[in-house]
Amino acid sequence: MENSIYYTFSTMAQVLAGAIALLGVFLLYAIKQIDNELKGIAEAALIEVTRLGLVSFINKKDFNLIPGIKKAMAKNDQKDLKERLERLVDIVNTDSFEWQVREKYNTKYKFKESIIKKAKGVMILTTISILVSIIILAFTTKINSQWGLIHIFVPGVILFMISLIGNVHIIIYKVFSEN
Numbered sequence: 001m002e003n004s005i006y007y008t009f010s011t012m013a014q015v016l017a018g019a020i021a022l023l024g025v026f027l028l029y030a031i032k033q034i035d036n037e038l039k040g041i042a043e044a045a046l047i048e049v050t051r052l053g054l055v056s057f058i059n060k061k062d063f064n065l066i067p068g069i070k071k072a073m074a075k076n077d078q079k080d081l082k083e084r085l086e087r088l089v090d091i092v093n094t095d096s097f098e099w100q101v102r103e104k105y106n107t108k109y110k111f112k113e114s115i116i117k118k119a120k121g122v123m124i125l126t127t128i129s130i131l132v133s134i135i136i137l138a139f140t141t142k143i144n145s146q147w148g149l150i151h152i153f154v155p156g157v158i159l160f161m162i163s164l165i166g167n168v169h170i171i172i173y174k175v176f177s178e179n
Helices: 002-051 055-061 065-075 078-092 095-138 146-176
Strands: none
Touching: 002 055, 002 065, 002 078, 002 095, 002 146, 055 065, 055 078, 065 078, 078 095, 095 146
């Protein structure tokens, strides 16, 4: 039984370490993709402002707004870009433009934040699961009884499954969501 516990928990730690690494790579890709979509929304807003002939009108209201939007896009500063687009929408003040910019941008921005928030929770849980597996490995010689099996082995396996499901959930959430 000692060998089974040892092999099980060492495998769990390795699998979870691999899962957290995969999730990290996936998150970097997903966040970059969402940032590009946010940038695309800002570019479309600037094109629409030019198409409507509102550039000089906007410059009279806030001379640094359009250059500031371009600068925020170049720096990939999503917070600054969001604030500047909000001001742009307030100046242009048409329903179609507001929907095109504010609603689309805010939806993507909130989606990005929700992915990051969920991923943080899953990564913390996965890290705890790895640590628990490693700690249990140190005590495999002590877990030779039915009590050890019920109170340590089974909860450890359950924690492993929850962590693994959390990692998979984040990936599925991003892939299959409408955002």
